[in-house]
Amino acid sequence: MISDEQTILEVKDLKIHFKLHEGLLKAVDGVDLSLRKKETLGIVGESGSGKSVTTQSILRIIPQTAHLEGEIILRSEETGKNINLATLPMNGKEIRKIRGGEISMIFQEPMKAFSPVHTIGNQMMETVLLHRTKDKNEAKEIVLQSLREVGMSNPEQRFDEYPHQLSGGMRQRAMIAMALASNPAILIADEPTTALDVTLQAQVLELMNNLKEKTGTSIIFITHDLGVIAEMSDNVAVMYLGQVMEYTDVDTLFHGAKHPYTLALLKSMPSVGAAENKRLEAIEGNVPTPINLPKGCRFFSRCKLAQDGVCNVQDIPLVKIEDGHYVRCVLVDEKNRGGR
Amino acid sequence: MLNYIGHRLLQLIPLLIAISIIIFVIIQLPPGNYLTTYIQQLELSGTAVNQSEVLNLQHQYGLDQPVYVQYFIWMKNILFHWDFGNSFQWQEPVTKVIGDRIGLTMLIAIFSLIFTWVIAIPIGIYSAVRQYSIFDYIFTFIGYIGLAVPNFLIALVIVFYVFDHTGLAISGLFAPEYVGQPWSWGKIVSMLERIWVPVVIVGTAGTAGLIRTTRAMLLDELGKQYVITARAKGVAEKKLLFKYPIRLAINPLVSTIGWTLPALISGSAIVEIVLNLPTTGPVLLNALMNQDMYLAGSFLLILSVLTVIGTLISDILLAWIDPRIRFGGMEE
Numbered sequence: 310m311i312s313d314e315q316t317i318l319e320v321k322d323l324k325i326h327f328k329l330h331e332g333l334l335k336a337v338d339g340v341d342l343s344l345r346k347k348e349t350l351g352i353v354g355e356s357g358s359g360k361s362v363t364t365q366s367i368l369r370i371i372p373q374t375a376h377l378e379g380e381i382i383l384r385s386e387e388t389g390k391n392i393n394l395a396t397l398p399m400n401g402k403e404i405r406k407i408r409g410g411e412i413s414m415i416f417q418e419p420m421k422a423f424s425p426v427h428t429i430g431n432q433m434m435e436t437v438l439l440h441r442t443k444d445k446n447e448a449k450e451i452v453l454q455s456l457r458e459v460g461m462s463n464p465e466q467r468f469d470e471y472p473h474q475l476s477g478g479m480r481q482r483a484m485i486a487m488a489l490a491s492n493p494a495i496l497i498a499d500e501p502t503t504a505l506d507v508t509l510q511a512q513v514l515e516l517m518n519n520l521k522e523k524t525g526t527s528i529i530f531i532t533h534d535l536g537v538i539a540e541m542s543d544n545v546a547v548m549y550l551g552q553v554m555e556y557t558d559v560d561t562l563f564h565g566a567k568h569p570y571t572l573a574l575l576k577s578m579p580s581v582g583a584a585e586n587k588r589l590e591a592i593e594g595n596v597p598t599p600i601n602l603p604k605g606c607r608f609f610s611r612c613k614l615a616q617d618g619v620c621n622v623q624d625i626p627l628v629k630i631e632d633g634h635y636v637r638c639v640l641v642d643e644k645n646r647g648g649r
Numbered sequence: 650m651l652n653y654i655g656h657r658l659l660q661l662i663p664l665l666i667a668i669s670i671i672i673f674v675i676i677q678l679p680p681g682n683y684l685t686t687y688i689q690q691l692e693l694s695g696t697a698v699n700q701s702e703v704l705n706l707q708h709q710y711g712l713d714q715p716v717y718v719q720y721f722i723w724m725k726n727i728l729f730h731w732d733f734g735n736s737f738q739w740q741e742p743v744t745k746v747i748g749d750r751i752g753l754t755m756l757i758a759i760f761s762l763i764f765t766w767v768i769a770i771p772i773g774i775y776s777a778v779r780q781y782s783i784f785d786y787i788f789t790f791i792g793y794i795g796l797a798v799p800n801f802l803i804a805l806v807i808v809f810y811v812f813d814h815t816g817l818a819i820s821g822l823f824a825p826e827y828v829g830q831p832w833s834w835g836k837i838v839s840m841l842e843r844i845w846v847p848v849v850i851v852g853t854a855g856t857a858g859l860i861r862t863t864r865a866m867l868l869d870e871l872g873k874q875y876v877i878t879a880r881a882k883g884v885a886e887k888k889l890l891f892k893y894p895i896r897l898a899i900n901p902l903v904s905t906i907g908w909t910l911p912a913l914i915s916g917s918a919i920v921e922i923v924l925n926l927p928t929t930g931p932v933l934l935n936a937l938m939n940q941d942m943y944l945a946g947s948f949l950l951i952l953s954v955l956t957v958i959g960t961l962i963s964d965i966l967l968a969w970i971d972p973r974i975r976f977g978g979m980e981e
């Protein structure tokens with residue numbers, strides 16, 4: 310994947326394995342990603358693809374029992390130096406400075422993501438006091454300003470309220486406000502709208518896009534919804550069973566995707582524009598648990614084009630087929646080389 | 650908050666009335682009453698009892714009245730004269746028989762509760778945070794022993810051990826020279842020297858259970874999303890632990906205070922008999938066996954009221970520390 314001076318985060322050959330009684334669970338198995346300044350990178354894939362584990366490992370907040378391999382290079386804006394987050398001590402001072410400081414994260418369920426017994430203000434102040442200022446009055450100003458920016462009415466009152474006193478949409482706005490209050494260079498959003506109904510979802514997405522314009526924050530946006538990807542991303546990584554299956558810009562994803570998994574995802578997506586009664590095809594079967602997977606393509610067991618003896622012989626590499634377009638599929642690879 | 654407390658206090662009134670009726674009915678339930686037991690004893694010892702004397706006694710104790718009249722008289726005297734009736738057995742007002750004992754019982758119960766919390770909660774927290782560490786296993790093992798061994802056995806062992814090593818008989822709550830004496834500084838010191846024995850014994854049993862509960866509650870909280878959020882904000886691990894999951898794990902334990910108190914009081918009866926303590930357990934047992942109805946009834950009533958108050962206090966505490974309860978629960 311391209312990496313230039315605009316790149317601020319680069320993940321190289323990331324592997325995260327959990328030792329379980331049933332065997333070695335390869336939640337993430339050789340993922341490469343790169344994020345450029347002011348870019349939104351979408352990560353899409355069915356539930357269980359390893360999207361959350363990948364992004365949580367960037368902040369090193371996965372369980373200590375996990376085995377982590379690979380590099381996670383952050384080009385720190387503060388120091389101008391490259392830091393390999395993968396080798397920092399767990400819960401040490403350095404990584405804690407980055408968590409919530411240079412890289413913030415928002416989560417799927419805002420109700421569960423806030424402590425129910427502390428006020429919104431208390432929880433937001435915590436971030437600001439850790440990363441922006443030690444002065445309490447100034448911190449409170451920053452928090453209120455941040456609440457205003459996400460469109461909360463009455464920030465002074467919200468400040469003293471508890472999460473259960475806010476509506477679902479307001480809670481997610483508060484979560485975004487908390488993440489942005491520290492002026493992060495990177496915002497990781499792990500399915501931030503999945504728990505919201507459609508109208509709220511649209512509002513929150515719009516808010517995030519507006520804030521991104523204003524602050525220039527780079528975003529990693531995780532979702533299993535291609536519709537959301539279309540609205541949010543510049544580049545997209547399609548993940549399946551701990552690997553990136555296809556990586557491309559958002560236009561190519563919708564108009565020139567090559568990987569059978571991506572195509573299957575696209576077919577299963579309801580499109581608003583299509584007037585004719587196009588049949589939606591759900592991908593057959595379920596995402597298997599990544600324990601003792603057979604050799605070869607991860608998608609083999611569910612792929613309509615799968616060829617025995619071709620796809621399940623060797624692990625498939627992620628191959629560049631055009632500038633900025635990478636695919637992990639032997640069939641596509643052959644077709645392209647075959648001059649089609 | 651005041652609103653909430655007032656609301657809870659109002660709810661108590663019908664509850665207390667119901668409790669007092671139930672208690673009165675229960676102590677009336679066994680066939681016969683104190684007099685029949687008493688007459689039987691007189692006859693067994695060869696004393697003839699004539700019919701007019703029996704009627705006389707019945708009248709004197711109010712036993713010839715219908716049950717509900719007896720109940721109202723009892724209640725009226727309690728509410729307006731702080732008179733719980735007389736103990737048939739002791740031939741003295743109930744308040745005099747049990748006044749000190751209730752106080753001492755409460756003292757032991759409260760100390761035991763504090764002892765239990767101070768020991769169990771830190772251990773429970775440690776066991777959860779260092780799950781499957783060697784200490785976790787050791788505490789679990791000790792905890793199970795504590796759960797399995799009966800209290801009175803521990804009591805006997807401690808009394809024997811102390812006596813064997815120091816020659817001091819630590820049964821009872823006071824040194825012999827203070828028994829039956831009015832309260833004095835010396836008596837208090839003497840009590841404090843001995844009270845740890847029942848406190849430790851009664852407390853140990855609860856400790857094992859509370860360690861398990863704390864550990865389980867905290868393990869449950871540790872995996873929750875808000876903990877991950879806090880970690881993702883860069884909060885240091887120790888600070889995070891105390892501010893979020895531990896706080897949330899302890900909240901529900903507060904609500905157990907209400908029913909821990911009566912369990913401590915009744916559960917300690919056997920220990921108190923073994924240790925020969927001037928507390929309520931032995932007297933209650935005796936009163937129930939002899940159908941000394943006002944004594945037994947007053948006892949049960951006072952313990953129930955204390956339980957209700959304990960529950961009220963723990964509910965108020967819980968509302969105070971948990972905004973979700975304070976604001977009338979979830980709005981979704």
Ligand SMILES: Nc1ncnc2c1ncn2[C@@H]1O[C@H](COP(=O)(O)OP(=O)(O)O)[C@@H](O)[C@H]1O
Pocket residue numbers: 327334335336354355356357358359360361362363372598599
């Ligand atoms: N703490 C963990 N221990 C063991 N397995 C885990 C753990 N966290 C995630 N996994 C496994 O890793 C895989 C990827 O999970 P996840 O990243 O949550 O997927 P996604 O976010 O794409 O839905 C799943 O098979 C999941 O069961």
Ligand SMILES: [Mg+2]
Pocket residue numbers: 357360361362499
């Ligand atoms: Mg996920």
